[in-house]
Amino acid sequence: MAMLVLRGYVHSEIMADHRIRSEAATDTVPDKILQGGPVIDTRHGQTTSLRVPDHRLVLTFDDGPDPTWTPQVLDVLKKHHAHAVFFVTGTMTSRYPDLVRRMVAEGHEVGLHTFNHPDLSYQSKQRIDWELSQNQLAITGAAGVRTSLFRPPYSSFADAMDDRSWPVTEYIGSRGYITVVNTLDSEDWQKPGPAEIVRRATPKDGEGAIVLMHDSGGDRHQTVQALDRYLPRLQARGYRFDNLTEALGAPSALTPVTGADLWKGRAWIFLVRASDDLTDALGGCLALVGALVIARFALMLLLSAAHARRVRRPGFGWGPPVTGPVSVLVPAYNEAKCIENTVRSLMASEHPVEVVVVDDGSSDGTADLVEAMGLPGVRVVRQRNAGKPAALNRGIAHASHDLIVMMDGDTVFEPSTVRELVQPFGDPRVGAVAGNAKVGNRDSLIGAWQHIEYVMGFNLDRRMYDVLRCMPTIPGAVGAFRRSALEQVGGMSEDTLAEDTDITMALHRAGLRVVYAENARAWTEAPESVQQLWSQRYRWSYGTMQAIWKHRGALLDRGPSGRFGRVGLPLVSLFMVVAPLLAPLIDLFLLYGVIFGPTARTVVAWLGVLAIQAFCAAYAFRLDRERMTHLISLPLQQILYRQLMYVVLLQSWITALTGGRLRWQKLRRTGVVEAPAGPAPRDPAAAVSGPDLLSDPTVRRPVA
Template identity: 50%
Template structure:
């Protein structure tokens, strides 16, 4: 098995992040969130010439001279803006096919890329497609480069979807020639320089406002001479503006049906804009290069749309799972608190003496000179009435750990065992082998106990079915922001989880800082294994699978020194996470077993897989989507969602702190924890999973101690919980 930790995946992860960011930006741009809007008129644009406002509805400035055209008598060009839309465009195409009518669709390029099948159907059924820009920008207020980009992208999207190009354009927010503004006239000239004919309208139905079917039909039919210049009579040709996207278009569909039914009997022919003014078709075969680029654009747009859709789904799933987890944890925490109160009342009402057997405490120590004396003295400074044996196992330390421990051997019950460095499991097994008591307490060398900790920790073992007890680990060095973050995590995360696991009888981990074990339970598990880097998790799972009950005793407090720097925190959590993955894999067989082993596996392992592996693994993508949503979706909605879940976690945290007797003022760091600390833990999970999949045998990571308890020889000066 290789020993080198993988590094290349960070490069792949960065590349994936860049690709994801590009996809989101593409989708955000295509969704019209980067510049859509009317923007207001340009005061320097001037007014359009009078002849333009009185011209026909199709403008041609190819050689700089204004020429215009109107539909021929008896020809009506129905035009549809803003599509294609997967819901409404097919319905309109069905109506047109039913009446053997042709139309012109001024399509948004991004919608063409999203719905290439609809674009091909339009061409196949004899319709015409014009450009309506790529993201529905106001061409009059947009800078020249943006206008060129929008028109070019739309051409590419059309070429990629249908293999055709177009020479027709309709500006978003435009209407009849008489309504031309100065900025729109400037945009007409700019479009002409790129070879486009600008198509306005003779009759604007304003169907986007949903005025009613009768109004839509009345405006489409028009009045003799209205918006038709010199043409008069009932068979005057016209270009009619409608919409096939942008909202509910049910009235438009019904209105088109009524228009075709009413006017077709009067000798009108419904055709495309090009045919209506007597020009060749506006859609011509695109160049090969445009088709290739267009295909890439279409697939890129579709891919980015699928990614955003997937992220939105992932965001929803993560939100639901997070809410369910919090609700579940709080429910079980309340049930656990009730059970604890009943159990304590039951113990107090019994006449039997308290369960106080002799105890052996094993303290594995490797380079723990900063805190080993405080640890040993706190164990001896106990109000536990039975004998306590303290065995310090020096695992080949290179500092003064052995010297300090040996200097304490004059104290009653203190023993020192020195051995070659072999790792924490071997040190624990060495201590267990020489321990005299049947109840063994395992303690880290950077941890101090309170005076009543051992008594509270051992008390649940009065029940002969209990094979091990988890204590309540507290962060002692919580003065800095990193310490406060870990304090919040210990109280809200770890201890709430343990309350639930206790109720469900599927405890996965007794922390190395504080745990009590029956010697018989340890023997049934084969001792402390070195198969994983999370020896405490591996041991606890093995004991659970052996049929023993493992419980959580919240009143058995142990104060431990948490990592004080980001680097040290990373090393610790990397080891924990990697070791937990190893333990889950080692004990996966419990999922398919019966009895208590199967109950443990089916209750615990799926929970760990979902909430400690899968959810953190995909959480960075959810966070990226949140940032995307703040820019391109409804920022208020997403901000409210974030505030809601932060408040939900704060409420859960307040309840957890209350259960632990901790002050609520610590919650002020929770919002910042969601932004910084949580992301660090996600990266730890990713690194651990990649390491595990690569088959790497991770080295044991030691944490440099800062000596939190160096000036506190007993637990009396440790922070106290009310």
């Protein structure tokens, strides 16, 4: 941001003042100035006016240097062995210091033309001092010299000095500068043609003159053409083209700068160049992230539509209906406020289930609450606190069935969730199924933002990844696995903080299919404070990075693992790690454009991006059959919520790059998410009976 502000400052996007004063009276201007020459010296409390001797011409060029026209002007001057004076602005000098360095090296003089080119009659003395010092700093940094020449912006002839510009000229003199106006104005900025420019710049009867031209501020090809005619023509008439002090026979207006002042100038030029380079790089990154955002939205829309058509077409099915009982594992650590709602929702399931609550060393009586409920088909397994992966592995060992559903202790299922979740196992190639996690506490602003994120960011993504057959994450809140698949990959791993992403990637590498069941809905309690949200997303981001790094070997694998490595890992890395890190550039350039301009185009561009996001969000809400009213907060989410996610991801990057370690952080729950209405709990006998098409009779049962 500092570099962008510096760029705006140097490009006259900050503090620019384009007002121009109209003519005023001349009562306070001395007659010797009004009737005198174009060189006005008010230094040391004295007022002197000087003219250029006959047959001497001083060419002056204002508003440069310009990267296109100044080199051409210098080439013509060099061709005809002529010198000139370039009155340069600080903004252009800072951006093109090499041209000012060339001017001095080739014997030309440079003068101040202020930093931002304002009409100084409108400015305070402090602003005038700032314009002079910054202009001087730029010249020092560019060429290592200091100049005593100054030309006011919008100046013309000596007799045009008035009661508003004269006090400025006197003050300029008190700061040690000689003011230089002009005798002849070529008016080349009007582009009257090379011949007319030559005519206007030609003095009469061998008189000396200071001629005004421009090497910047627009198309100056006529100036260059006129100069190439003008110089030899006037030289043939006996004129010499000198810089100002040569023409006046005075010491050079340029003095070398050494020491701290020189290094300050060089530091300034370095920072300006760095700001331009960085802005160009940021602009390239902005184009990249824009392309990534559009590509992601296009992929999500196209592939999500394909997924919806596939699963909703008549006759679609995974295979034989799965009706056998399922083991549901509920790892719980201090979930006293939520666990009863969770267990009751499972008891209302339309599919036969056994429930295994693994109490991971809770200190709030979570296990006691479950046992006190006295529900049939519900078992409690206690262990010392060892973390969620260990609790899940303990639950797997105690599960009675080959199909295992995993959920969080703060989540509730709909009556149909388990049934919908296990139907894909009718296809023997499917090793795991991701469900549809939804935010239950969406009434708060933070909850509504997360609701949008879950529906648009997570579930729309899962549809896309399902079609591409590279699902990166089975949500911990609602997922199902074959026991054999879990055993094949060694169970839940403690290597990362995102055990759900880790196990999903491991299943892909083992050659198993992971699919998405959109109708298997689970309602989870999302964080309700910024601190809690930060903790959760920090763990998710860092854990995802760990999982990507852990499974990076898939890039070189063959078969299904290689497919995931060369399709899934790059997409996850690009869309979940790299692109979100670059996405703040959109907001950064939005802020820059609103403050420094062009404001209208910036706002329109940002609204265009927001419109694309709104369209994708609306489509995702339609697929999930959600009410569109929550999308009202989408613009605010893009402005505030995304900034928090950016900083979280940045912190995760820093943690990863510095080798830091992040521990699990327990989120505080309120228990506000309740089980949806459903049928009465099943009879316990029914919960464990019925044909189990996928059960393995050789599975060992746990011993109490």
